[in-house]
Amino acid sequence: MDETPTAELASALDLLCDEGSPVEWSVPAEALVRIGEPALFPLADALASARSPEVERRAVWTLARLEVADRGSYLPLLRHPHAEVRHTALSTFKFQGEAAIDYADQLMPLLGDPEADIRRQAVLAFQAMGGSAVPLLERLRRQPATGPRIRATALEALAGIGGPNALSDRDLAAWRRLTRIKQLVEVPENLHLCGSWFAVPSVDQAAVLAAFDLGDPEPVTLRTGASAWNHDSHHWHGKRPHERCARVFVSPALDGWTLVFGDSSQDTHRVEDADDPEAVRGEVVRERCADLSRRFGAAHWYGMSCGDGWTAWCIAEDGEVVRFYDAFEAEEGALGARHPAESGCLLPHETVDTGDALDSFLDELSNAGDQLDVEDFYSRYAQARRDLGIPDTCYATDIAARLSVDPGSLGTPGARTRISGSGVLALTACGRRYGHPAGALKA
Structure with a gap:
């Protein structure tokens, strides 16, 4: 039986929202996608009135993918009273990239939306527009009538497009004042550890910066420094090669140790240009630790992954590496005898036979x-x-806690880490040439 488009739309929408239907929900969803613009407002109504998370999920998926001739068809939904409808409509502009600049004026109010998730989505949409959005965002920053929320979100979008380089002198001065205030009252938090860092027994920050060939240090809170390290380590999509090694977070002195999160330009390029990057990475770490230990008496390197169980450490004293361990290269790549810090523990690759x-x-x-x-x-x-007498397994954070400082435990209740001085974001050779990476950081 032939159905009119309106009947087809109604039938597909009913099936999409019917969790008890024997028809796989993707079938009516694809039909609605092909129907396109006529399905826009019915789907928005279905999303706003969804009675279960599953129906809401289906409606969101379908609404975001409608085949429409003009993305401007979604603009009325940006003013919808239901937050999830606004959020879904806004997400479609993010994927338009630079072309979304044509709708920037209509998207601007979403930077001040009451819902934080929608404000974040708006920031991503403006970031995707790139440099063409900068003048519009700067205009918002200069207009007090827009309100503090929208001006703050516009600042985040500017940082997301061009990093600190995209901020005006006035905004940079305000950010620095905020940093100084927050440093006075900052309560250390456990750092999210997914990557590698160095530790040297020194409170001489200038000497540490010189050892890593770092310059232009900018004081930051621990929270901002950790945010920069995690951002630079994980946000690879669309990133230019030099941005991967543009800056390093150097901690304040922690119990007499300075921690360095990130790698120098020289080390990064040497690894990335190698035929066997993983093998060269180990060589670079050992050479760097040996050199640092000649300067500071000792130097450590630690590595942790939050996804695949990787952990590693390197310990150097007086110019010599006394221990190197990598859980993924434990049989062939380990160097040196078992370190006293590993005593009483199983190494990650070791097992104990306890029968059944x-x-x-x-x-x-x-x-x-x-x-x-x-x-x-x-x-x-x-x-x-x-x-059963099975020792605990030790990881890089356990070794760090025994020998220097475990940055993953700074905010643990009862922790008594002595903190002195200020952490800084410092630029590598690549950073001094090209500037900070784009991306907003946590204050």
Whole structure:
């Protein structure tokens, strides 16, 4: 039976929202996508009135993908009273890139939306526009009538487009004043560790900067420094090669140690230009630690991954590497005898044969099901390991805690880390030539 477009739309929408339908929901979703603009407002209504997270998810997916001749068809939805409708409509402009500049005036109010997620989506949309959005955002910054929320979000978008280089002298001065204020009252937080860092036993920040060939240090809070390190390490999409090694976060003195998060331009380019980058990375780390230990008496390097279980460390004293361990190269790549800091622990690649005892205990815990919460499960599992005489496994953070400072525990209750001086973001040779990477950082 032939259906009119209106009937087809109504039928597809009913199927999309019917969780009990035997028809796979992607079928009506694709039909609505092809229908395009006529489905725009019915889908927005379905999203706003969705009675379950599943129906909401389906409506969001479909609404964001409609085949429309003009992206401006979504503009009325930016004023919709339902936040998820505004958020979904706004997301479609983010993927237009520079072409979205044609709609910038209509997108600007979303920079001041009451919902934080929508403000973040608006920032991403303006970032995607690139340099052409800078004059518009600067205009917003100069207009007090726009309100503090929209001006603050416009500043974030400017930083996202061009980093500190995109900020006016007035905005930079304001950011520096805010940094000084926050440093006075900052409570250290546990740093999110996914990458590598160096540690040297020195409170002489100038000497550390010189050792890594760093310049133009800009005082920052621990929170901002950690944000820069994580941003530069993980936001690779669309990043120019030199931005990967443009800056380094140098911590304040922590219990007499200075930590350096990031790599020099020389080290980074040497690794990236090598035929076997992983092998060269180990060489670079060992050479760097040996050189630092000649300057400071000792030097450490630590590495952690939050995804695949990788962990590594290098310990150098008086110009010599006394221990290098990489969990992924433990059999062939380790250097030096087991270090005293590793005593009483299993290394990540080591196992202990306990027969069936531990497996049986794990089966018992699994059978307990919902009677155990996660904390109770791990507590009982740890006790079982102790009862069976299985040592704990040590990771880079454990070695760091024993030998220097564990940056992942700075905010742990009861931590008594002595902090002196100010952390800084400093530029490498690439950074001094090309400037800071684009991207807004946490204050």
